[in-house]
Amino acid sequence: MNKVSRSSPLISGRLKIADHHLQRLACIYIRQSSRPQVIHNTESQVNQYQLVERAGALGWSKERIRVIDTDLGLSGRESANRDGFKELVAEVSLGHVGIIFGYEVSRLARNNSDWYHLLDLAAVFSTLIADYDGIYDPRLYNDRLLLGLKGTMSEAELHLLQLRLTEGRMRKVERGEHAQRLPTGLERLSDGRVVKSPDDQVRHAIELVFAKFEELGSCRKVLLYLRGSNLLLPRCQTTGPHINEILWKRPSHASVYAFLTNPAYAGAFAYGRTQLDKTRRKPGRPDTGIVRKPMAEWTHLQQDVYPAYITWEQYMKNQERLRQNATRFQESIKRAQGTARKGQALLQGLVTCGVCGYHMRVRYTASPRYVCTELKHRLGEPMCASLHGPGIDGLVVQAFFEAIQPAQLNALEAVLEEQEAERALLNRQWKEQLKRAQYETHLAERRYNTVDPDNRLVAAELERRWEQKLIRLQEVREEHERFQRSLEAPALTPDLREQFRHISESLPDLWHNGQLSSDQKKDLLRSLIANVILTRKAADVVEVKIVWVSGHYTILHDHPPVYRIHDLSCYDEMVERIHELWQEGHKDEEIAAQLTGEGFRSTRAMHVYPSTVQGIRSEHGWKQPYVEYARVIELEGYLTVSELAQLLGTNRSWVDRRVRLHQIDPGYVIQHPKYSHIRMIRQDPELIERLRNELCSSGVTKEAFS
Numbered sequence: 001m002n003k004v005s006r007s008s009p010l011i012s013g014r015l016k017i018a019d020h021h022l023q024r025l026a027c028i029y030i031r032q033s034s035r036p037q038v039i040h041n042t043e044s045q046v047n048q049y050q051l052v053e054r055a056g057a058l059g060w061s062k063e064r065i066r067v068i069d070t071d072l073g074l075s076g077r078e079s080a081n082r083d084g085f086k087e088l089v090a091e092v093s094l095g096h097v098g099i100i101f102g103y104e105v106s107r108l109a110r111n112n113s114d115w116y117h118l119l120d121l122a123a124v125f126s127t128l129i130a131d132y133d134g135i136y137d138p139r140l141y142n143d144r145l146l147l148g149l150k151g152t153m154s155e156a157e158l159h160l161l162q163l164r165l166t167e168g169r170m171r172k173v174e175r176g177e178h179a180q181r182l183p184t185g186l187e188r189l190s191d192g193r194v195v196k197s198p199d200d201q202v203r204h205a206i207e208l209v210f211a212k213f214e215e216l217g218s219c220r221k222v223l224l225y226l227r228g229s230n231l232l233l234p235r236c237q238t239t240g241p242h243i244n245e246i247l248w249k250r251p252s253h254a255s256v257y258a259f260l261t262n263p264a265y266a267g268a269f270a271y272g273r274t275q276l277d278k279t280r281r282k283p284g285r286p287d288t289g290i291v292r293k294p295m296a297e298w299t300h301l302q303q304d305v306y307p308a309y310i311t312w313e314q315y316m317k318n319q320e321r322l323r324q325n326a327t328r329f330q331e332s333i334k335r336a337q338g339t340a341r342k343g344q345a346l347l348q349g350l351v352t353c354g355v356c357g358y359h360m361r362v363r364y365t366a367s368p369r370y371v372c373t374e375l376k377h378r379l380g381e382p383m384c385a386s387l388h389g390p391g392i393d394g395l396v397v398q399a400f401f402e403a404i405q406p407a408q409l410n411a412l413e414a415v416l417e418e419q420e421a422e423r424a425l426l427n428r429q430w431k432e433q434l435k436r437a438q439y440e441t442h443l444a445e446r447r448y449n450t451v452d453p454d455n456r457l458v459a460a461e462l463e464r465r466w467e468q469k470l471i472r473l474q475e476v477r478e479e480h481e482r483f484q485r486s487l488e489a490p491a492l493t494p495d496l497r498e499q500f501r502h503i504s505e506s507l508p509d510l511w512h513n514g515q516l517s518s519d520q521k522k523d524l525l526r527s528l529i530a531n532v533i534l535t536r537k538a539a540d541v542v543e544v545k546i547v548w549v550s551g552h553y554t555i556l557h558d559h560p561p562v563y564r565i566h567d568l569s570c571y572d573e574m575v576e577r578i579h580e581l582w583q584e585g586h587k588d589e590e591i592a593a594q595l596t597g598e599g600f601r602s603t604r605a606m607h608v609y610p611s612t613v614q615g616i617r618s619e620h621g622w623k624q625p626y627v628e629y630a631r632v633i634e635l636e637g638y639l640t641v642s643e644l645a646q647l648l649g650t651n652r653s654w655v656d657r658r659v660r661l662h663q664i665d666p667g668y669v670i671q672h673p674k675y676s677h678i679r680m681i682r683q684d685p686e687l688i689e690r691l692r693n694e695l696c697s698s699g700v701t702k703e704a705f706s
Helices: 009-016 019-023 033-039 042-049 051-055 081-091 112-124 142-173 200-216 219-228 255-263 312-325 374-379 389-404 414-451 456-485 494-501 503-514 518-527 573-584 588-597 610-620 625-632 641-648 652-660 685-698
Strands: 024-029 065-068 097-102 128-130 186-190 195-196 233-234 246-249 269-271 274-276 290-292 298-301 350-355 363-365 366-374 387-389 529-540 541-548 552-556 638-640 668-669 679-682
Touching: 019 097, 024 051, 024 081, 042 051, 051 065, 051 097, 051 269, 065 081, 081 097, 081 112, 112 128, 112 142, 142 298, 200 219, 200 233, 200 255, 200 312, 200 414, 219 588, 233 255, 255 312, 366 389, 387 389, 387 529, 389 503, 389 518, 389 529, 389 541, 389 552, 414 456, 541 625, 552 638, 573 588, 573 610, 588 610, 641 652, 641 685, 652 679, 652 685
Parallel strands: 024 065, 024 097, 097 128, 350 529
Antiparallel strands: 186 195, 233 246, 269 298, 274 290, 363 366, 366 387, 529 541, 541 552, 638 679, 668 679
């Protein structure tokens, strides 16, 4: 008779099972790592489900056996998304589980943190763990040690598998043979070769996106153009019922941006554009934590792998333009121009602060101003600059006109060719869209005709789809007809043709007579100007440094208006010059004209006003000689205002007031025959006596005014 040793796994396992274990649940945990394994590796599932029979053989009734298989198709690397494992841990922690069955330890967990957490709970609540080798009690030292080793080996096994897979994938990546998902417009053949889509409409739509971005320079402008033209963009579905099918959808900012930023359209194989950052992953959301990396951090980049829609140089140019368009408060793009907008400030996006080097913003008040507040916001220091915009714009525009004078550009033929090419592109898109609508309508008709007429359920649905395609075909035809009517090119008058033939001469007139919009003017400036650096050298002097696209620069100086005359940088020299001219006996008008000719200016004008001269003279007490002479000159039978005031013993302002209010009869008042601004009062005894009586009755004396 054969005897079974007490060290046999079967005997030792049965000895560990007590009555309280049999009274609790026997949990059968079943898991496979991926969906393909669930579909194709069915033998593994069969082996795991057979653990139910083993639990019954060990003494558990069918009512006390629970199968947990909700984690089929999920990896055991972590428990965040494994609801079945969470259910198992919860039942163990409540003391409901007597034994846990798993075909292998790796089925339960592939990382030590989850594995040892389960072991600790099993030891506390006296829960056994069983696999195909035997039954283990986590409370026993030897069993706990063996389970720990199995968990460590399971984690190491997964690490080695991942390492081999990663190394194999990276070898294929380095050769450019990794079969990554291709964007819309590229297809992989059965032999592994990648070709452009055979659908003409798909290719032409993608080519149109790149062509319009090169022309318009903005992702949003391309979007508005496509939507304004009622054009659709193709999209290869990666999920859902239409997987791997091309669907035509209304363009969105995301779809246009995806075309412009994918290097595959430039023929490049790029791996590692997006990478996982576990610190950004949100619990319970496995798709989070994916971050987009800059090109310098891509894992691998290889050019000339795919058929290209654009060159690599054009792709890099597009990325730089997109970066410049992202005018946000980021230091890395502080010099970005941004796309031209419709504001009046012509240097929007071009101006840089000469103090801190940051990009200057536009502030619209009574007139546009270029403002820099970066140091104020970042360091609490005073504002860098707030500069008057129109003067700076005019200075830069004049320099731009001078720069294009030698070119003698003749842009008429280029403009006409560009318009014709634009119309041809749109016409081709509409024709292809019409062909597709006709094909889909014909296909729906054929499907309807092939159905059995007696099968009314199917026939009714196919008839409804046919009607929808007919309606869509009619809509496309109507839109195509409207587009055809809009193809008529605007006629160019002979005068306008002549202006375009000599654009360097006619551009200033077009610029100033309102025929060019603000964004058109800005695009013209950007064609030659890369940057404009503004630095305030004095209150009324701004240095304008124009950096041309060639790398050369021009330094000019603008003189913005100031609020106080003392802020003029030439104020001291102007005061000294006024004093010299005053001593020579010149009038205010003559002094103002002389100062303007010598390059002096007023606060808000580039010339000197006579009132400015008068104000400076009054401030320094410099009286005009002819005024002093007029005060003492005598006109027979008349007195000056000062003489009459002195005769009455009062202040001249008292007499002036009587003259202004006509309390002195205007018939007594005349203008000096030589100096029209001097008034003379008739020396009439009755008038003098009446004024003297008024003074006495009012009690006003000369001392009262002092």
